[in-house]
Amino acid sequence: MRIALFATCIVDAMYPDTAHATVKILRRLGHEVIFPENQACCGQMHINSGYMPEALPVVENHISAFDTEGYDVAVAPSGSCVASVRHQHGFLADRLGRPDLKERAARVGARTYELSQLLTDVLGITDAAAELGSYFPQSITYHPSCHGMRSLKLEDRQLNLLKSVAGITVNELPEADQCCGFGGTFSIKNSEVSSAMLEDKVKNICSTNASLCAGGDASCLMHIGGGLSRSGAKPTTLHLANILASTKDEVFLP
């Protein structure tokens, strides 16, 4: 299969390792990965902040980068960016009276997948150790990000993949379904409420004694990681792509 990588802006700029890991996993399965060059961002920061006309060029750019015949499916290592592509782009096009854009958005959305969704539903991977050679000898806990959990209904896809990695110990995170408090510009506009939410997430992560907290959204992980780091807590955060890409020959060291 020819798979288009939508790196997402935050992974592109801040976590290139995660994009590389995604590429590695897919190549290991024998797929060709392309990177549509003019991609930038899904636009959810603008949309969620209420800046619709400002979101439009961002969304149009994404759609023109991905509304091509040059690939079979697109993948992003992010639940919220995929949720935006699938659900918000049509909403924006509707709002700004752009039926043409809505139609194209639906086409792109229909073949854009979050990483665990692609691996589980499209590529049929159920055992990361056996099928991807994943090996990660550490104890982790796992935070399911809200948009993946609720907008994309990923259910246990990410967690099941993590649990099937060789050498890993997965400690259950108490109150895992609670938002970490990121919410894009929410963490700026309502930074104190956001901090109060983050504080509880940090406490819960520390209570698991895991050495790191894994997840599927770089932005939430940056937020949680920022809170862990500031509070002086030991655990760090890591994207599940990095864990799945880690092998016995090339163990990923966070």
Next chain:
Amino acid sequence: MRAKEEILGRIRCALGDGPIPAEIPRAYRTGSLLPDDEVIELLVDRLVDYKAGVLVLDAAQAPQAVAEILHAARTVVYPQGLDTQLLGALPETVELIADGRQRQLSVAELDQADAVITSSAVSIAESGTIILDGSADQGRRAISLVPDHHLCVVPASTIVQLLPEAMERLTITRPLTWISGPSATSDIELERVEGVHGPRTLDVLILRDA
């Protein structure tokens, strides 16, 4: 009338885009699949969970059970249309007062009564709900409200499993009271506590058909 016309005008204006309502999907359960005895069991389970007292008996055993449940009462109110056989085993020391068209008890009199016994119209097993509809054997709403102890008779034939089944048996324009356990509140720390303004004791007699 001006306010009415203005509000209706505002509604017309607000709906200027002409929204077309979709067909209402009613794919939820409307018919019971449980056998009758399991439906009764379910009702018992729900009522007990609400901390109501529940007995399942043959109709012939009812008078004796009524006498036992109300043994401590001095005054008992009942609606005029109640089957008085139910009261047959009560000792003569218990004062029985009928409430009905001929004589409506005052609120103060109701407040003096120790207990009330009524029948019921329909009961829903799944939610543990007994519905009174003001028929002659259930009486007006006040009598099952003011006394602190309500003994409610539920004929087995009036029990259904699901709420939609109960709706078919109700006349909605009668004054209806749906009762699911004794009065309760969750207002302190969202924990349920039984016993506030309504009857603090609810006893239910489920009577198998004779």
Next chain:
Amino acid sequence: MTHVFLGMPAAGQGNLHASEPFPQAAHHELGNTQLRANLRHATHTIRDKRLKVVGELPDWEELRDAGEAIKNFSMATLEQRLEEFERNFTAAGGTIHWARDAAEANEIVTALIREQQVAEVVKVKSMATQEIGLNEHLEAQGIDAYETDLAELIVQLGHDKPSHILVPAIHRNRTEVRDIFLREMPEVDPELTDDPPRLAEAARRHLRKKFLTAKVAISGANFALADTGTLGVVESEGNGRMCLTLPETLITVMGIEKVLPSWRDLEVFMQLLPRSSTGERMNPYSSLWTGVTPGDGPQNVHLILLDNGRTRALSDRVARSALNCIRCSACMNVCPVYERTGGHAYGSTYPGPIGAILSPLLTGIEAEENNSLPYASSLCGACYEACPVKINIPEILVHLRAEDVDSRRGQARLPSQMDLLMKGGSWALGSGKHLGLLEKALPLGQLAAGRRKKIKKLPGIAAGWTASRDIPAPPSKSFRDQWNAEKRSQ
């Protein structure tokens, strides 16, 4: 002054406004550790209960679908539904009044009470009367209104404000309730403990005489059934039954959006509401009445149909489904923001996620500080998932944020930092080339992070972020750069 045409939807008045911006209001509440502990305990208790009873029903999703569709149908045909209801309720001996706004509703209620020549009334908990500030109005008119719901009583005796639509005293724990009762109930047993059954008993004794002697009661209504002219109140304690049954006069105040097309629809909503609100299979008591029943209950029965901004909300085609709300409170019980701030931070009668959309929809986004409410959410989506009538609260929040941003565009003012960030972001993220160019500056970020590889302090609007979070040092090269370099070397 703009021209007001007859029939133009108008803004709601009364207790619907945030008086200070949400972040400021939240700041005060976040500092109250007792409040946070009380809220955490109560919301977590109810979440578990709700999940358990919802999980019991194999057709929960089908019930939600039906509930949503019934409400949409009601809203789309609201005029016919209200006329039909009025006909049936009136034919059964009830009297209907229409109130365009809070002030008109308050006047109608006052006049009806005066007709009965009484100076006190008993009240069943009602959001509509809270919204229009009826108690304050009656007090000013020399009429005492006694709240009879336990939580409302706690709030009233505590000279406090409600903070939750179902359990207005959710911010109080049992010990605080005991202290309020000891202070405010003259006849109370001085040995009263904070055991909830004892507290409930104290409320029973306190209100018993009021119930038994009241001549006039005021209620809200959970439902109005158009095809039969029936009203319904759903409650727990029996205070509702007392008010709806014993007095001679019953005055009900209800928003126009509460009408359901058919009596049959109760079979859907009486499954959705109790499970979503108190987490019970059914609430202890529900009462249904159709006008007047001779010889049973109040013989002088009135209903006030209230607009107060509802038609304004109805005119918003993206957001009108907010009117589908059945006031169950599930959205606030699951909301991580509400859990931390409580209801007072929202200012309005309607707190939590539904309040954050309903209040600005009823009043207009520009009213007082209501434009800060749609931002009081991380858009985590827990509210949408819990809503029994599937109101897409996150989407409406985003819609209202856009209304807010757009409403400020025309104003002559300097752009805010957020405006500039978004404007710049629109350019930077609007093409791969632009983003690529900016990413060339990543080493600057590394420089700022220094040897600790952490950015600990940012200026301006981002200062709140770095108050409790570090930002990691960026990489020296973006993925885009690395990919291109790899491709060139091949």
